[in-house]
Structures are given as structure tokens and as C-alpha cells.
Amino acid sequence: MSNPYKKNAKLVLSNGIIFPGFSFGAPGTAVGEIVFNTGMTGYQEVITDPSYYGQILTFTYPEIGNTGINLEDSESSICVKGIIVRNYSTNNSNWRSLENLNQWLVKKNIIGLYGIDTRALVKILRSNGSMNGVLDSENRTVESCLKMVHETPIMEGLNLSKLVSTKQKYLWRNPTETDFNVGKGCSENPNKLKVIAIDFGIKKSILNRLVSHGCEILVLPSQSSLNDVLSYKPDGIFFSNGPGDPSSVTEGIDLARSLIEHGEIPMFGICLGHQIFGLALGGSTYKLPFGHRGLNHPCGMNNQIEITSQNHGFALDPNSLSEDIVKITHYNLNDNTVAGLEVNNKPIFSVQYHPEAAPGPHDSDYLFGKFVSLMLERC
Incomplete structure (x- = not known):
């Protein structure tokens, strides 16, 4: 009973x-x-x-x-x-x-x-x-x-990031205060680095970590254009995490490709942002059997290992990335999937994991410092 x-x-x-x-x-x-x-x-x-x-x-x-x-x-x-x-x-x-x-x-x-x-x-x-x-x-x-x-559609082919992205820009000042009425000119504080964050499903903790490293963040919708981004004269550009099939996020891939071709603005991508960079550079993605979702994924190369927090169901195909354009910097040591990359001769890099560690270990927090250093070198 x-x-x-x-x-x-x-x-x-x-x-x-x-x-x-x-x-x-x-x-x-x-x-x-x-x-x-x-x-x-x-x-x-x-x-x-x-x-x-x-x-x-x-x-x-x-x-x-x-x-x-x-x-x-x-x-x-x-x-x-x-x-x-x-x-x-x-x-x-x-x-x-x-x-x-x-x-x-x-x-x-x-x-x-x-x-x-x-x-x-x-x-x-x-x-x-x-x-x-x-x-x-x-x-x-x-x-x-x-x-x-x-x-119900399967995950392959779904562009879900456009459903979770912000509908309007906003300035992220601190963990509890946002401003949805921002005019042109990203920063109200000349002492802070001006960062444009493209929101494909961004986490609050990522914004907070960027702020803690001396950045002022203007968050833009995922379907923002190249002119939208460049009009704010940013010191750096961040591509966020998000849901769905990365190959379907055509507007984000096109934006990343245009920004990479445009010049020397430092760029940093996390998770979906990492996959978008890879696709913009001519790579391809595929669906993992059951994904990586947890707090203890080892990533690294050359005897350097980070324990990382991850949440993704797709991965970049390493054979689709040209060594003339891209350097793979990290592998997931559980299954050898691509976990990090850098664009050759450009201040652009990305990782498949979550350095903001919310939740998770803090091994990778240095990546926010790396992004800031690339911006400071060009100020």
C-alpha cells in the first residue's frame, strides 16, 4: 500500500x-x-x-x-x-x-x-x-x-542561448546593483578596464570575478553586432557560457570571427564562448555521450594540471583546428577533449571549464588575471 x-x-x-x-x-x-x-x-x-x-x-x-x-x-x-x-x-x-x-x-x-x-x-x-x-x-x-x-527536439541543433540572453544591455557594477540605462561609453570610471561581455547565458559569479580584477562590465545581448561592440571602444571582450548546441549559435560565431579578424582587442571565452571561438576559427564541434558536469575534472598539459568545474555537453574536435591558427593549451585529462586554446599571435584565449568556480575549485582563477594582463599591455 x-x-x-x-x-x-x-x-x-x-x-x-x-x-x-x-x-x-x-x-x-x-x-x-x-x-x-x-x-x-x-x-x-x-x-x-x-x-x-x-x-x-x-x-x-x-x-x-x-x-x-x-x-x-x-x-x-x-x-x-x-x-x-x-x-x-x-x-x-x-x-x-x-x-x-x-x-x-x-x-x-x-x-x-x-x-x-x-x-x-x-x-x-x-x-x-x-x-x-x-x-x-x-x-x-x-x-x-x-x-x-x-x-521534443534533441539537443543537437538547438540555439538555446538566444532564449536565455539578456534582452537589453546593462552595466554590472557590483553583485547587487545593475543599471539598464547605460549610454554610449562603457565605463563611468576611467581607472577601470572596460570589458564588453557577450551574454549567451552568463553566470553572476563570472561578472563578479571580472569586477574583482578591476574591470567594469557592460553586458550585451548574444545577437549584438560588430558595430554594437566596437562602438563602446572596449579594452577587452568576453564571451560567456551558455546552453545548447554551439554550432547553432551562428550570430555569436559570426561576431567572434569578425572580432578576431578586426584587430588586437584581447578576448576571453568560457565554455560555450570557448566553443564559439573554435568554430569561428574554422573548427567543428560534436556532442559528448553524456557530457562533463562536475567539480573535479583534471585539465592541463606538460605536467601542469588544474582541477576544474565543468558543465557542457559538446566539445571541439581537435583535428578540425589548424595549428597555423590555433594552439591547444589544455586537454581534459579524463578523455583528452580540448579544454583550452589560444589564437596564434593574437591576445585571444578560451577554456572549456569554469575558472570562476561557483561551485568548484579555484585552481583556474589566474585566467581572469591573464585576461587583465593582456588588456593592460595594450592600454
């Missing part, structure tokens, strides 16, 4: 496998790509990372919610469609906590499933690759769930 205090829910995968469990968070039905994150901490940052837009996230760590939810750690207003956990905690304990995970998920309209064997689910995803699925707490039939899954 079922427990009357638990509402039944289920996950239905596109291959027909069903995981019965229980509902928490918001009620309803969500369909999207099922992926997993191996991090043991930082669930609030992960859930609000725009790079997960359109996805349903499985946490491999078995207990989620212990530290509750606070005002500081959300990376954006963009959230995952749903989350899957082994257990979730309503008994949260942290000095910053203001509410528990379940209350917050309801407010954010994020559907949750708990009580399933997440180890078994992750083994399926690792063996068969990430796939679409349905989270359902409305007692839909399996047949109707499978119909929804098969009518």
Missing part, C-alpha cells in the same frame, strides 16, 4: 525505461534532456546555471538540500526544468539559509523527483548517452509521456 503522505511521480526515459518515485518541489510535468552532475556541493548554483536551460538534472550525490537556500548563491534567474535526487532534506542547517530546498523549488516552478536509484539512472546515461525524458507527477500514462518525449 502506498504512503498517503507521499505523492507518486515517475521518470520516463526516451528508451522506455521507467523510474517510479515521489514528487517534491513544484507539481506538474517537465520534458527535457536528462543529464547528471557529480558535484558534492553547490546545488543552488548548479540549478541556477543558465547552461542547464532546457535540461532535467540528476544529482549523483545522494543527499541534496542540507544547507537550504540563501539570497547570495543563485547564478541567474534561469533554472533547470527539473531535478532528480536520491533523497532531499527539508531539515536544512546553514547560517545563511532562509528557506528549504522544497519551498524554493515550488517558488521557482521546478519539478522534483526523489526516491529513485540515481546510481542506476546514471549508469544508463553513461552507457547510452544523455537522452530526453519526462518527469511527471500528474499520473500521466507512460504512453502519453513517451509521446511527449518523442515530440
Whole structure:
């Protein structure tokens, strides 16, 4: 006999496998790509990372919610469609906590499933690759769930960054203050480096790290033109992280190509921004079987290793990058995928991981300093 205090829910995968469990968070039905994150901490940052837009996230760590939810750690207003956990905690304990995970998920309209064997689910995803699925707490039939899954586009070919990018420019001054009425001239402070950030789904922590290194940031929409960017006379240009298939972000690829051809403005790309740089330089990307999503990915070369935070489902094909144009600076040491590159004879570089480390290790924070140094050399 079922427990009357638990509402039944289920996950239905596109291959027909069903995981019965229980509902928490918001009620309803969500369909999207099922992926997993191996991090043991930082669930609030992960859930609000725009790079997960359109996805349903499985946490491999078995207990989620212990530290509750606070005002500081959300990376954006963009959230995952749903989350899957082994257990979730309503008994949260942290000095910053203001509410528990379940209350917050309801407010954010994020559907949750708990009580399933997440180890078994992750083994399926690792063996068969990430796939679409349905989270359902409305007692839909399996047949109707499978119909929804098969009518939902797969991730390849989707330009999701245009859906999460800002619709209007804004000046990022500090973690709590933004200004949406900025005129021409990026900086109001002549002592700060003027950086244009192209928003493909940017995280708050990236902006904060740039500010902490002495930059003033004007964030522009992903579909900004070359003239839009150059009109502010920036000291540097940053291409952000974001969701979806990088090869579909044609406006970002065209902008990156034009900026690379234009001149000597220092440029830095992270995650999707890294892939866009590679595509703009003549490379190609491909979908990883189950992606890299976690806080302990080793990257490096020549006996230099960084432990990095990652969240991406696509990678650059190293054979598509010309050595005459691009130097590969980092590999992911788990599978030898491209994790960093530099443009030959130009102040342009990018990495496939997240040096802002929110959440994650701080091994790669020096990359923000490298970007600043390239700008200072040209001031």
C-alpha cells in the first residue's frame, strides 16, 4: 500500500525505461534532456546555471538540500526544468539559509523527483548517452509521456542561448546593483578596464570575478553586432557560457570571427564562448555521450594540471583546428577533449571549464588575471 503522505511521480526515459518515485518541489510535468552532475556541493548554483536551460538534472550525490537556500548563491534567474535526487532534506542547517530546498523549488516552478536509484539512472546515461525524458507527477500514462518525449527536439541543433540572453544591455557594477540605462561609453570610471561581455547565458559569479580584477562590465545581448561592440571602444571582450548546441549559435560565431579578424582587442571565452571561438576559427564541434558536469575534472598539459568545474555537453574536435591558427593549451585529462586554446599571435584565449568556480575549485582563477594582463599591455 502506498504512503498517503507521499505523492507518486515517475521518470520516463526516451528508451522506455521507467523510474517510479515521489514528487517534491513544484507539481506538474517537465520534458527535457536528462543529464547528471557529480558535484558534492553547490546545488543552488548548479540549478541556477543558465547552461542547464532546457535540461532535467540528476544529482549523483545522494543527499541534496542540507544547507537550504540563501539570497547570495543563485547564478541567474534561469533554472533547470527539473531535478532528480536520491533523497532531499527539508531539515536544512546553514547560517545563511532562509528557506528549504522544497519551498524554493515550488517558488521557482521546478519539478522534483526523489526516491529513485540515481546510481542506476546514471549508469544508463553513461552507457547510452544523455537522452530526453519526462518527469511527471500528474499520473500521466507512460504512453502519453513517451509521446511527449518523442515530440521534443534533441539537443543537437538547438540555439538555446538566444532564449536565455539578456534582452537589453546593462552595466554590472557590483553583485547587487545593475543599471539598464547605460549610454554610449562603457565605463563611468576611467581607472577601470572596460570589458564588453557577450551574454549567451552568463553566470553572476563570472561578472563578479571580472569586477574583482578591476574591470567594469557592460553586458550585451548574444545577437549584438560588430558595430554594437566596437562602438563602446572596449579594452577587452568576453564571451560567456551558455546552453545548447554551439554550432547553432551562428550570430555569436559570426561576431567572434569578425572580432578576431578586426584587430588586437584581447578576448576571453568560457565554455560555450570557448566553443564559439573554435568554430569561428574554422573548427567543428560534436556532442559528448553524456557530457562533463562536475567539480573535479583534471585539465592541463606538460605536467601542469588544474582541477576544474565543468558543465557542457559538446566539445571541439581537435583535428578540425589548424595549428597555423590555433594552439591547444589544455586537454581534459579524463578523455583528452580540448579544454583550452589560444589564437596564434593574437591576445585571444578560451577554456572549456569554469575558472570562476561557483561551485568548484579555484585552481583556474589566474585566467581572469591573464585576461587583465593582456588588456593592460595594450592600454
